[in-house]
Amino acid sequence: xxxxxxxxxxxxxxxxxxxxxxxxxxxxxxxxxxxxxxxxxxxxxxxxxxxxxxxxxxxxxxxxxxxxxxxxxxxxxxxxxxxxxxxxxxxxxxxxxxxxxxxxxxxxxxxxxxxxxxxxxxxxxxxxxxxxxxxxxxxxxxxxxxxxxxxxxxxxxxxxxxxxxxxxxxxxxxxxxxxxxxxxxxxxxxxxxxxxxxxxxxxxxxxxxxxxxxxxxxxxxxxxxxxxxxxxxxxxxx
Numbered sequence: 001x002x003x004x005x006x007x008x009x010x011x012x013x014x015x016x017x018x019x020x021x022x023x024x025x026x027x028x029x030x031x032x033x034x035x036x037x038x039x040x041x042x043x044x045x046x047x048x049x050x051x052x053x054x055x056x057x058x059x060x061x062x063x064x065x066x067x068x069x070x071x072x073x074x075x076x077x078x079x080x081x082x083x084x085x086x087x088x089x090x091x092x093x094x095x096x097x098x099x100x101x102x103x104x105x106x107x108x109x110x111x112x113x114x115x116x117x118x119x120x121x122x123x124x125x126x127x128x129x130x131x132x133x134x135x136x137x138x139x140x141x142x143x144x145x146x147x148x149x150x151x152x153x154x155x156x157x158x159x160x161x162x163x164x165x166x167x168x169x170x171x172x173x174x175x176x177x178x179x180x181x182x183x184x185x186x187x188x189x190x191x192x193x194x195x196x197x198x199x200x201x202x203x204x205x206x207x208x209x210x211x212x213x214x215x216x217x218x219x220x221x222x223x224x225x226x227x228x229x230x231x232x233x234x235x236x237x238x
Contacts, residue, residue: 016075019072132163134158187234197212
Protein backbone atom coordinates (compact mmCIF):
# COMPACT_ATOMS: atom_id res chain seq x y z
CA UNK A 1 0.00 0.00 0.00
CA UNK A 2 1.22 3.47 -0.80
CA UNK A 3 0.11 6.62 0.97
CA UNK A 4 0.50 8.48 4.23
CA UNK A 5 -0.59 5.70 6.60
CA UNK A 6 1.92 2.99 7.45
CA UNK A 7 -0.06 -0.20 8.17
CA UNK A 8 1.36 -1.96 11.21
CA UNK A 9 0.67 -5.21 12.99
CA UNK A 10 -1.90 -4.68 15.73
CA UNK A 11 -2.01 -6.91 18.79
CA UNK A 12 -5.26 -7.85 20.52
CA UNK A 13 -5.88 -10.33 23.31
CA UNK A 14 -6.60 -13.40 21.16
CA UNK A 15 -5.82 -12.06 17.71
CA UNK A 16 -3.05 -10.44 15.75
CA UNK A 17 -4.09 -8.04 13.00
CA UNK A 18 -1.49 -8.69 10.29
CA UNK A 19 -1.08 -6.37 7.27
CA UNK A 20 -2.75 -8.11 4.35
CA UNK A 21 -0.66 -9.52 1.49
CA UNK A 22 -1.53 -11.33 -1.73
CA UNK A 23 -0.06 -14.49 -0.23
CA UNK A 24 -2.89 -14.60 2.33
CA UNK A 25 -5.44 -15.30 -0.41
CA UNK A 26 -4.70 -19.04 -0.40
CA UNK A 27 -5.98 -19.46 3.15
CA UNK A 28 -8.54 -16.66 3.06
CA UNK A 29 -10.43 -18.12 0.08
CA UNK A 30 -11.56 -20.89 2.43
CA UNK A 31 -12.30 -18.54 5.33
CA UNK A 32 -14.55 -16.42 3.09
CA UNK A 33 -16.03 -19.29 1.11
CA UNK A 34 -19.46 -19.49 2.77
CA UNK A 35 -22.22 -17.82 0.65
CA UNK A 36 -23.96 -16.87 3.91
CA UNK A 37 -21.34 -14.15 4.38
CA UNK A 38 -22.95 -12.33 1.44
CA UNK A 39 -26.50 -12.35 2.82
CA UNK A 40 -26.43 -8.60 3.53
CA UNK A 41 -23.77 -7.31 1.14
CA UNK A 42 -24.73 -9.28 -1.95
CA UNK A 43 -22.51 -11.13 -4.39
CA UNK A 44 -20.96 -14.58 -4.10
CA UNK A 45 -17.65 -15.92 -2.70
CA UNK A 46 -14.64 -15.15 -4.89
CA UNK A 47 -12.43 -17.75 -6.49
CA UNK A 48 -8.76 -17.93 -5.51
CA UNK A 49 -7.76 -16.02 -8.65
CA UNK A 50 -10.33 -13.30 -7.99
CA UNK A 51 -9.28 -12.95 -4.38
CA UNK A 52 -5.59 -12.72 -5.32
CA UNK A 53 -6.42 -10.01 -7.85
CA UNK A 54 -8.39 -8.03 -5.28
CA UNK A 55 -5.66 -8.32 -2.68
CA UNK A 56 -3.12 -7.17 -5.26
CA UNK A 57 -5.23 -4.06 -5.92
CA UNK A 58 -5.42 -3.38 -2.21
CA UNK A 59 -1.67 -3.80 -1.79
CA UNK A 60 -1.06 -1.38 -4.66
CA UNK A 61 -3.00 1.31 -2.80
CA UNK A 62 -5.84 3.67 -3.55
CA UNK A 63 -5.57 5.55 -6.85
CA UNK A 64 -7.14 8.68 -5.34
CA UNK A 65 -4.63 11.16 -3.87
CA UNK A 66 -5.04 11.56 -0.12
CA UNK A 67 -6.78 8.19 0.34
CA UNK A 68 -5.23 5.23 2.14
CA UNK A 69 -6.49 1.66 1.93
CA UNK A 70 -5.49 -0.20 5.08
CA UNK A 71 -6.19 -3.94 5.28
CA UNK A 72 -5.40 -6.68 7.77
CA UNK A 73 -6.04 -10.39 8.14
CA UNK A 74 -7.02 -11.68 11.57
CA UNK A 75 -4.63 -14.34 12.82
CA UNK A 76 -5.62 -16.34 15.87
CA UNK A 77 -2.83 -16.45 18.44
CA UNK A 78 -3.73 -19.92 19.68
CA UNK A 79 -3.03 -21.76 16.42
CA UNK A 80 -2.01 -19.22 13.77
CA UNK A 81 -5.21 -19.74 11.77
CA UNK A 82 -6.64 -16.87 9.76
CA UNK A 83 -10.26 -16.19 10.70
CA UNK A 84 -11.23 -12.94 8.94
CA UNK A 85 -10.25 -9.43 7.89
CA UNK A 86 -10.65 -5.81 8.93
CA UNK A 87 -10.11 -2.73 6.82
CA UNK A 88 -10.01 1.03 7.06
CA UNK A 89 -10.22 3.62 4.31
CA UNK A 90 -8.56 6.77 5.62
CA UNK A 91 -9.21 10.17 4.05
CA UNK A 92 -7.88 13.13 5.99
CA UNK A 93 -8.97 12.76 9.61
CA UNK A 94 -11.77 10.31 8.83
CA UNK A 95 -11.61 6.52 8.63
CA UNK A 96 -14.35 4.20 7.39
CA UNK A 97 -13.98 0.72 8.85
CA UNK A 98 -15.38 -2.71 8.02
CA UNK A 99 -14.89 -6.27 9.21
CA UNK A 100 -15.71 -9.86 8.31
CA UNK A 101 -15.14 -13.10 10.21
CA UNK A 102 -15.52 -16.50 8.58
CA UNK A 103 -18.67 -18.44 9.45
CA UNK A 104 -16.80 -21.16 11.31
CA UNK A 105 -15.34 -18.62 13.76
CA UNK A 106 -18.37 -16.40 14.35
CA UNK A 107 -20.04 -16.12 17.73
CA UNK A 108 -16.74 -15.98 19.64
CA UNK A 109 -16.30 -12.21 19.85
CA UNK A 110 -13.47 -12.09 17.31
CA UNK A 111 -15.08 -9.36 15.19
CA UNK A 112 -15.67 -7.14 18.23
CA UNK A 113 -12.11 -7.71 19.47
CA UNK A 114 -10.63 -6.89 16.07
CA UNK A 115 -12.84 -3.85 15.42
CA UNK A 116 -12.07 -2.43 18.85
CA UNK A 117 -8.33 -2.91 18.33
CA UNK A 118 -8.53 -1.31 14.89
CA UNK A 119 -10.44 1.76 16.11
CA UNK A 120 -7.99 2.19 18.98
CA UNK A 121 -5.04 2.01 16.58
CA UNK A 122 -6.63 4.53 14.23
CA UNK A 123 -7.19 6.94 17.11
CA UNK A 124 -3.75 6.55 18.67
CA UNK A 125 -1.42 5.97 15.72
CA UNK A 126 -3.15 7.67 12.79
CA UNK A 127 -4.88 10.37 14.87
CA UNK A 128 -8.18 10.13 13.05
CA UNK A 129 -11.03 12.16 14.54
CA UNK A 130 -14.02 10.51 12.91
CA UNK A 131 -14.57 6.75 12.62
CA UNK A 132 -17.44 5.58 10.41
CA UNK A 133 -19.03 2.25 9.56
CA UNK A 134 -22.02 1.31 7.43
CA UNK A 135 -24.20 -1.52 8.70
CA UNK A 136 -27.25 -3.14 7.12
CA UNK A 137 -30.27 -2.43 9.38
CA UNK A 138 -31.10 -6.13 9.55
CA UNK A 139 -27.59 -7.26 10.51
CA UNK A 140 -27.88 -7.33 14.31
CA UNK A 141 -24.54 -9.08 14.80
CA UNK A 142 -22.65 -6.44 12.82
CA UNK A 143 -24.50 -3.68 14.69
CA UNK A 144 -23.33 -5.25 17.95
CA UNK A 145 -19.73 -5.16 16.69
CA UNK A 146 -20.04 -1.47 15.75
CA UNK A 147 -21.51 -0.69 19.17
CA UNK A 148 -18.74 -2.55 20.98
CA UNK A 149 -16.16 -0.50 19.05
CA UNK A 150 -17.71 2.71 20.36
CA UNK A 151 -19.86 3.68 17.38
CA UNK A 152 -23.53 4.65 17.45
CA UNK A 153 -26.08 4.77 14.61
CA UNK A 154 -27.16 8.01 12.98
CA UNK A 155 -30.31 8.76 11.00
CA UNK A 156 -28.37 8.73 7.72
CA UNK A 157 -28.86 5.79 5.36
CA UNK A 158 -26.61 5.21 2.34
CA UNK A 159 -27.34 2.45 -0.17
CA UNK A 160 -29.65 0.79 2.32
CA UNK A 161 -27.10 0.78 5.16
CA UNK A 162 -27.18 2.82 8.37
CA UNK A 163 -24.23 5.13 8.99
CA UNK A 164 -22.59 4.59 12.38
CA UNK A 165 -20.04 7.00 13.86
CA UNK A 166 -18.08 7.55 17.05
CA UNK A 167 -20.18 9.66 19.49
CA UNK A 168 -17.56 12.37 19.99
CA UNK A 169 -17.45 13.06 16.25
CA UNK A 170 -21.02 12.50 15.18
CA UNK A 171 -21.71 15.23 12.64
CA UNK A 172 -24.88 14.08 10.96
CA UNK A 173 -27.94 15.14 12.96
CA UNK A 174 -31.37 15.25 11.38
CA UNK A 175 -34.17 17.39 12.84
CA UNK A 176 -37.71 16.04 12.67
CA UNK A 177 -39.30 16.97 9.34
CA UNK A 178 -42.74 17.33 10.94
CA UNK A 179 -42.31 19.17 14.25
CA UNK A 180 -38.72 20.39 14.00
CA UNK A 181 -38.48 20.25 17.78
CA UNK A 182 -36.01 17.42 18.28
CA UNK A 183 -33.30 15.35 16.60
CA UNK A 184 -34.18 11.93 15.27
CA UNK A 185 -32.75 9.13 17.37
CA UNK A 186 -32.04 5.53 16.41
CA UNK A 187 -34.05 2.84 18.20
CA UNK A 188 -34.26 -0.93 17.93
CA UNK A 189 -37.25 -3.23 18.33
CA UNK A 190 -36.11 -5.97 20.69
CA UNK A 191 -38.53 -8.46 19.16
CA UNK A 192 -37.40 -8.29 15.53
CA UNK A 193 -34.08 -6.44 15.84
CA UNK A 194 -35.33 -3.82 13.37
CA UNK A 195 -33.70 -0.38 13.56
CA UNK A 196 -35.83 2.73 13.06
CA UNK A 197 -35.52 6.47 13.65
CA UNK A 198 -37.89 8.28 15.99
CA UNK A 199 -38.66 11.87 16.91
CA UNK A 200 -39.04 11.89 20.70
CA UNK A 201 -41.25 14.97 20.44
CA UNK A 202 -44.06 14.02 18.06
CA UNK A 203 -43.18 10.30 17.69
CA UNK A 204 -43.00 10.45 13.91
CA UNK A 205 -41.06 7.41 12.73
CA UNK A 206 -38.86 6.48 9.79
CA UNK A 207 -37.72 2.96 9.00
CA UNK A 208 -34.05 2.45 8.13
CA UNK A 209 -34.69 2.54 4.39
CA UNK A 210 -36.66 5.80 4.36
CA UNK A 211 -35.40 9.29 3.56
CA UNK A 212 -35.29 10.91 7.01
CA UNK A 213 -35.23 14.37 5.44
CA UNK A 214 -38.69 13.90 3.90
CA UNK A 215 -42.19 13.38 5.29
CA UNK A 216 -43.24 10.06 6.76
CA UNK A 217 -46.69 8.60 7.29
CA UNK A 218 -45.49 6.37 10.11
CA UNK A 219 -46.11 6.98 13.82
CA UNK A 220 -44.68 5.01 16.72
CA UNK A 221 -48.01 3.65 17.99
CA UNK A 222 -49.16 2.36 14.59
CA UNK A 223 -45.68 1.01 13.82
CA UNK A 224 -45.57 -1.02 17.03
CA UNK A 225 -49.05 -2.41 16.38
CA UNK A 226 -48.08 -3.42 12.84
CA UNK A 227 -45.02 -5.26 14.15
CA UNK A 228 -46.84 -6.94 17.02
CA UNK A 229 -44.50 -5.47 19.59
CA UNK A 230 -44.65 -2.87 22.38
CA UNK A 231 -42.87 0.20 23.74
CA UNK A 232 -41.35 -1.93 26.49
CA UNK A 233 -39.32 -3.82 23.89
CA UNK A 234 -37.94 -0.69 22.18
CA UNK A 235 -34.51 0.59 23.20
CA UNK A 236 -32.58 3.66 22.09
CA UNK A 237 -29.38 2.74 20.25
CA UNK A 238 -27.18 5.62 21.22
